[in-house]
Amino acid sequence: MAPFTNPTKHSNFRNRTLDEDRKIPSEMPSRDVYSCTKMISSYVNDFRLDDALQLFDETPVRDIVMWNLMINGCVSCGNLEMGLRLFDEMPEKNVVSWTTMVNAFFKYGMIEEAKGLFREMPVRDTAAWNAMVHGLFTNGRVEEATRLFDVMPDRNVISWTTMISGLDQLGRSDEALSIFRKMVGIGMKPTSTTFCSAISSCGKVGDFILGSRIHGQVTKLGYVFDTYVIASLITFYANCKRVEECVKAFNEKLHQNVVVWTSLLTGYGANDKHEDALRVFGDMIRLGIIPNQSSFTSALNSSREMEAHDWGKGIHGAAIKLGLETDAFVGNALVVLYSECGNIRDGVLSFKEITSKNIVSWNAIIVGCAQHGRGEWAISFFSQMAKTGINPDEITFTGLLNSCSHSGLLKKGRHFFECLQQHTTIEVKLEHYACMVDILCRSGKLEEAEDLVNSMPMEANLSIWLALLSGCRSQSNLEAAERAAKNIFDKDPHCAAAYVLLSNMYAFAGRWTDVARVRMSMKRAGTIKQPGRSWVTQKGSCHSFIASDKSHPLSEKIYEKVEWLRERLRENGYASDQRFALHDVEEEQKEAQLWHHSERLAICFALITGAEGSSITVMKNLRTCEDCHSAIKLIAKIVQREIIVRDSSRFHHFRDGFCSCGDYW
């Protein structure tokens, strides 16, 4: 070890490792309290509590600063008990010691203990009062915090800022802004911290005028280069849908701060500019700014919005390298990304990686399984969730009921609905009724479904009546369908889905006069049927098709593939179900029409462009027709590829001549 001329006074600890430093005090004849305190502080910052405590124990002379630091160190390293023991043992306590302990209790959610300690304090300064107000806010006690602020003897700028940020963070940004106005009114000068919270509030309530005015003020005061202020400004402009202003605020200087970058990334996402968001994410990585949990969450959400499965997978890889895939926010985003991009297997794997699963994680996986018709998986996840002690909420039940509907689980569906109504305090909402109606309809219990709609405690909405109407279609019950349709048209005379369902039902029954009548009323109502559209996303580009579409650059090859498949299917004895063509045309034309449905064009596009043997994912805006459903089962078998189709309500996994929905959708 290098000799020291005067290690006590002049040792320079910079450029040394903690362990090198560690040797110094024990070799010194009399330890300097100041340097030991500094060392303890370093250990604590590195979460090396044992080393900190050892040094603390070995130090013969300990002043109150060291005691206070050690208490705080125990608490911030997660050992409240030790902190409390030191607090009890310390020979003399000052106001800082008491405040440190009050904060410790709040940190662990021990509100009553914190309040008790505050009452016992022999002396309370403004910082102690501020700690109380802040602690109450962070534990959700808005009213108590406000009351305390009202009665505290002195208020400084920190007291006011605590109020503003506390209210803002608990969703009461309008009240936060009135406190801000009051503060300015009495002549109290806000600091950059105050401005941050006020700007955040402006964004949440959409007060563009006040936010811009504050922006002017912070510029004048020279706070505009403060990273906190910049990040708040970017988010404020994003919330106000002023993306250009976000970019302007960001471009004020070259940033190295991850939060500022993430604000921009998230801001783009919040304004549906997902490509820009992902570009920002790429720039961050190129510039060596290490993305954190939030950056990953936003980037994954943007990938999901773009249905860019391959990009999402790349971002997932980057998250794994940083060990962030186990984080709940990142993990939840991954589960939703994968399941919405048709890849429920990776959704489940990502879910399993999450270390601390929260209600959002459980809901994400249950809803994901529901969308993919994996009812049994969803129910099994639900039982696992119950074992962890996390209580289900209304989303969990929507997911469960949807699972039962998409997997045809009538008994389980009834059980969960009854459970929701009788054994929870969760409010039964319209969507729960819609799911139950769906379950009953799809199990052939049309009458019971109608009874349920008629006996509901609230008025049925459009989607409930539509669920019933769809049920009537699959049961071919025209009479009940007409009743449901009447209720729909009473509410919305423009409902395209209802016109289409009804007219298809008449066409099915060969009642062409009624078909014409429905089409006529649809025309009179000025309603236009939404055209069926299917698309495939590759490397962030969306290739979209409508029926008989010839606009794609690869159109010629796509139609060649269509003909090729048509021939292969015919060889396999496939006969198309021409009831789905639904037009008064020659038989041959009807078949050709079916072959030019958008999903078949999209599948052929994916077949000629995707890698050999890889699975194909197609998204569709409407429900897949039954003929396409049968055809795709065979196509999957012939080309030996998995074909995943997401229609308007769920995912279908076609493989080897079968569909995961079991022809039940």
Added chain:
DNA sequence: TTAGGGTTAG
């Protein structure tokens, strides 16, 4: 220039 109180993205 070693202890307690307020801030940014999701």
